Amino acid sequence: MGVIDWIAGVGTKRVHVLVIETPGASLLRMRVQAAIAARGWVEATSPADADALLVCGNPGSPLSELIGAVWEQIPSPRHRAMLTEPGTLLEFLDAIPIALQNERSQRADAHDRPQHVSMSPADGAPDMTRVDTSDTPGMHHSEAEAEPPLPDDSGHDVSMHTDTMYEGTPQKNSGSNPAMDMNMSGPAGIPLAEGDQDRDGLEMDVTHLTLGPILAAWPADLVLHCTLHGDVVADARVERLPSGVATTEQPAVASQLCDAAARLLSVIGWDPVARQVDRLRNDIVSGVPPQDVSRRLNRLITQIRRSRTLRWSLAGIHAPGARPARDRLLGWLQSAQESLMADEKRPFHIPVGELALSEVDIRLAVLGQELSTVRLIIASLATGTSPRVVLGHE
Amino acid sequence: MSSPAAGGAVGAVVLLPLGVAVLALAVASVNGAVNARAEGGAVRDGFAAPVRETARLIRQQRRTLPGADSLLWRIAGAGLGIAAVLQVVVIPFGDVTFADLPVGLVWFNAIDVLLWALWWLLGWGANSTWSLVGGYRFLAQALSYEIPLMFALTAPAIGAGSLRLLDIQAAQQSVWFVVWMPVSFLIYVASVVAFSSWGPFQSAVGVDIGQGVLAELSGIDRLLVLGGRYAVLVAGAAFSVPLFFGGGSGPLLPGGIWVVVKTAVVLAGMLAVGRMVPTIRPDRLAEIAWVIVVPLVLVQLAVVAVIVAVNGGAL
Amino acid sequence: MSPCLSVFIVLGVCLAAIGALYLLGRAVSVSRDTVEVLPFQSGWRPREHALSRFHARWYPLTLVFLAFDVEMLFMFPWALVVAEKGPAAIIEMFVFLGVLVAGVVWAWREGAFRWV
Structure with missing residues (x-):
């Protein structure tokens, strides 16, 4: 066990934190960034790169579901926390390496988390039981994230699309439902990309990608639902997330x-x-x-x-x-x-x-x-x- | 023959990959230290960063995605480091080459084309849009750097009249090739940085696409790619020594040490210059590469060819 | 020992080292199992698989590239005999390269190097 503990010690000296800013909490996010840099830690750019997920501010819907989905993509060892005021910031950060080093709870978390993805696209209502399993190590303030989701019509939608069913629904790993949907053609119930005419009149596959709100160096309140030909945005729908708290102190x-x-x-x-x-x-x-x-x-x-x-x-x-x-x-x-x-x-x-x-x-x-x-x-x-x-x- | 004796061979077999790994770690450390300084952090933390990252990634769980092309994805991840070592295999350390291929130069060229496949498969294998965009970005970049690189590699071959690295090294006894092939050298170094997806040529792993081909990698898989990237950079720098810097020639120290010292100097130059330049987007690179760099390198080749023809050999 | 054998030995050592690293990871990491997750799309669920016919807008550039890539077949043997054959070899090769560069100029004018 000596070697494992040593590796765990060295491996948690440079924690990669996925910092998620709820709209309006930019000062809190900047304070977190400053504290992370002061420790020689790193900001993660994607869940695969992250050890810890730190939410700044109190996320509403649909951000809290999105955070839940991103949390499922972070490899173990992992840790999540939600920070609502700067006073407790240092304690929160101190808790991260301790939680990551906890071999027993991390192994248990890695064992208990859903091991496979299964999508059931017809199921429009987000299944919050996944996000709610708060046996994850060191989870703080999970109550807020377990609130029943509301249908999202608060964003100011200027879509030219009508098929917003999938786009408006956060992804989730519902580990409880291993059966694959027979209607879907691809692995894990995700359909295969299909063809359409691209701008040059060639038949190309169309894919969809949503940019934001959880994305490195991206505005916290902006969501861009894109229809892609390769890496070209053929169409886009802009959505704004409502600002959580209007009275939050603004940064200099x-x-x-x-x-x-x-x-x-x-x-x-x-x-x-x-x-x-x-x-x-x-x-x-x-x-x-x-x-x-x-x-x-x-x-x-x-x-x-x-x-x-x-x-x-x-x-x-x-x-x-x-x-x-x-x-x-x-x-x-x-x-x-x-x-x-x-x-x-x-x-x-x-x-x-x-x-x-x-x-x-x-x-x-x-x-x-x-x-x-x-x-x-x-x-x-x-x-x-x-x-x-x-x-x-x- | 210049192959080492059986005892030495066993040593070299272990030394070669180990040496590449150690040098890659050293480069990552120095890079980390300079980054830490820019961020106002402790330089010591920066030096330790690659070791800490290694420990962190060894302990981290591996991920996969639904519909991922796992076999190709993992081959690509492991392949980067292997490609780097295979490039180093043909480099002469003084008079000793581990694998004295008569076409060592073409061997290097072949491996660097293999890197196309590896980077692209890395993007393809994950079955994730960001990764895929990163993989295709690498191909677009490769279309711009590869032809100038190939021509740049030809210059030392013309100079020495041979594709064997020992001969190329020997042809530089009076004047190093870098002196009369400076354009080739600069293009070569830039291409090495480009095939490592590093510095100004890192658009395939850019932050703007969620780190592109790295986006879905974790654990050992990520470690191999991050390490392999630096290993490829080291291999490219090491290969420039027999091509342009007279190989192991130098006073006092043995040839092998000189090769390592010269490699370190080239790497330091790459680090220093690479930090001063922002990422060059592949779509902007193409025009420059084909309209300006290709003619430039052809002029360089013409000059070298004329000198060789007039002189009856290298200067 | 033949050089080719040396290459294969080094290849074997590299593979063994990578295998050992994976074994170490298995022993040390918090989970031996690879976890399957959805692709990162800022938390939104993917609507379809990413692997698709990709709109590679630099396709014309690949054709220019191929012309030069094939040309390299002649370049390496030529490099070995320049000193021996002298001016004739140089003139022949650069006339050939000139033809190819004319193709580059044409492709440039056609906009093959700009694809945004």
Whole structure:
């Protein structure tokens, strides 16, 4: 057992946390990110990559069902927690490695969790018994997630589709029903992709993919139900999740702007620079003196401005009517800089201007684009991460 | 023959994969340390990151997906590290080559084409949209880097008039090939980074597609891919030593050590430059690669060919 | 020992090492069983399997690639005899390459290298 314990000890020193932000809880999420970075931990980008699932804020429907489905995709050892106020953050994080190291409960969880996927698409009402099995190790505050689900009509739906039955239903692993649905053609009751004409008139398979709300560097309240030809978005339906708490304290303007910039940079795939902007955001949230942050921010702005590859890679990326992605990125960082330098004598005023795009505009912006462009466009809009007036203008 | 004696052979059999693994771990450590510094974390944590990740992934449960092509998926995951070691097999360490293939250069080329299949199968096997998009992205990227890479590999072969690495190494006794084949070298290094899906060429594992081909991997399966990626990077860097840096030639130290030292220098350069450049999207890369890089490398080949013809051999 | 044999021995060692790693994982990990889960789609259930006829918009580029890929068959043997044959070999090869590059220029004008 010595070796196993040792491996468990070393293997839980760098925990990968899947941080899920409920709409409106961005400050809490940023505090979590800062605390994770301070420990040398990592933010997970997908459930396969995660050890722990940390929900920031109290999720409503359908987010809580989505979280339940993602939880089932996290390999053991795993741990989940829901954080509603920053006061208990450090305790929650301390609990994660302890729970992950608990060999007995983790083995039990790995043994008891559903081992196979079985889908019954006709079953429209989400089966909450799965999510409710709160014998998972160290689960906190599970009551909220076990609430009976409501049919989702709260999102502002601008769909051109009518077949929203599957799209509107979170996935789940109902381990209790091993029988496969005979109507379905593929393994695990999931149908095979079928053909349709693509934009060039060739017969291609059509697949569906929903982006958000649980996705790295993606706005917490945005859901994009896409119809894909390969990696090209043929059609899309935009949905907004309702904001959980309207009165939640908002993060400082500079940290919001750095957050938006860091997300865009990580979507672009400039990891080393994205990490540095992440660090600036974490520092602002943790109350590091603005002068220190501002100096580093200045250097980063210069580096980003000089990058020819970035200019080339982002050329032509913008939503209709919005400014180019690169201008917005630099504009955010400039504004963050100004807001950091502002004091009582020279207060920082955010000019009110261009508003964030509506759902219809977002749909039009992504139609016919490939997924990487879609991600860049959405990240350059930074929609939903913060008050829109702030980010809409630079 | 240059094959080692039976006793040495047994040692080399273990040393070779182990050496690749150790060097891959070292590169990942240095990369982790630089990342930790960028994030404001402890550099020590960054150095330890690959070891911690290894322990974490060994302990983690493996996943599969309904309808996953498990066989091909696992072959692809395990194949990356194997491909790296198979590339290193033909590299001369001083006067000693473990497998002295008369077509060592083409062997390397063949393995790097194998990487196409491995990366794509990794994306295909999972039966997940994000992975599949990642796999196809790699193919699009490969279509851009492979032809320049092949031409870049031809330059040392023309210079030495041989495809055997010992001969190529020997042809650089007076002047290293990197001196009169700089374009080839740069294209070669960029292609190595590209076939490792690393640095500016990591769109197949990009955050924007949920880490693409990595999206559904966990446990040992993920460990093999993450490690294999660095192993391929190391193998590519090591292979540049006999091609462009005179192989094991150098004062005082034995040839084998010089090969490792030069490999480390090339890797350090890759790390440093790779961090300064954002990810290049495959659709933007294609035009540059075909319209600018291919003609450039052909000019390089023409220069090398003329020099060889006039000189009757390498400089 | 022949070089080919060496390659197979190293291949065997690699496979053994990977097998050992999997065995170690079996011994150490919290579960020996591979858990089957749904693909990650932000928590939404998949509507169909992802494996499908993919819209590879760079298809024209693959044809240009193939032309050059086949050309490499001539390139490697040619590289060995340049010094020996001299200018004649160089002129012949670069005329051939010139024809191929003309094809690249044509494909470029047709937009084969842009697919977004």
